[in-house]
Amino acid sequence: MALETDQEELMGLLARVAQQDRAAFQALYRQMAGRMFGVCQKLAAQPELAEEALQDAFVRIWHHASEYHRERGTPLNWMLTIARYRTLDLIRARKVRQTAGDDQLENVADDSFSPLEASMQADGAAALQGxxxxxxxxxxxxxxxxxxxxxxxxxxxxxxxxxxxxxxxxxxxxxxxxxxxxxx
CATH class of the missing domain: 1.10.10.10 (Winged helix-like DNA-binding domain superfamily/Winged helix DNA-binding domain)
Incomplete structure (x- = not known):
């Protein structure tokens, strides 16, 4: 019963955040930041990366709260998923940046995709994401x-x-x- 009440409260807060209600956003942050940071920290294993991911996740929630729909699951899972994906995105970006400084890349072949290959790759990526x-x-x-x-x-x-x-x-x-x- 308490879990349903929490979920209803979160849905109410998200609805208000979708209307750019700063007080609702602060309440949502106070209620969810600890859990979301736990997910980010567990994935990133680096406090500074987890903090950045948490901030990015809340910015995304602020801008996309109106896109939450009950069919997508509970508000808690929706927000935790955003935190999880932002963390993974930052991990990947940091990994790319760490290897981007290689000075052996003088003669790199052009591996760009043709429009058909790009379309097929996008379709595959969408299927994989689903x-x-x-x-x-x-x-x-x-x-x-x-x-x-x-x-x-x-x-x-x-x-x-x-x-x-x-x-x-x-x-x-x-x-x-x-x-x-x-x-x-």
């Missing part, structure tokens, strides 16, 4: 951290404070579910 959203949070996070951040199973086990066998199972089952989803 399939990723069907996974459980633990499966999705494990796969994304493994493939985008390059964490090993051992590193994932430490990062997620979970036994290595469980992490391997999440990844294996998640990849199987992705394969089934993409084959549809």
């Amino acid at each position: 399939c990723l959203e069907e996974l459980s949070d633990t499966q999705r996070d494990s796969i994304l951290l493994s493939y985008y951040r390059g964490l090993t199973h051992e590193e994932l086990s430490v990062t997620l404070s979970t036994p290595i066998g469980t992490v391997k199972s999440w990844i294996r089952r998640g990849l199987q579910a992705l394969k089934r989803c993409l084959e549809r």
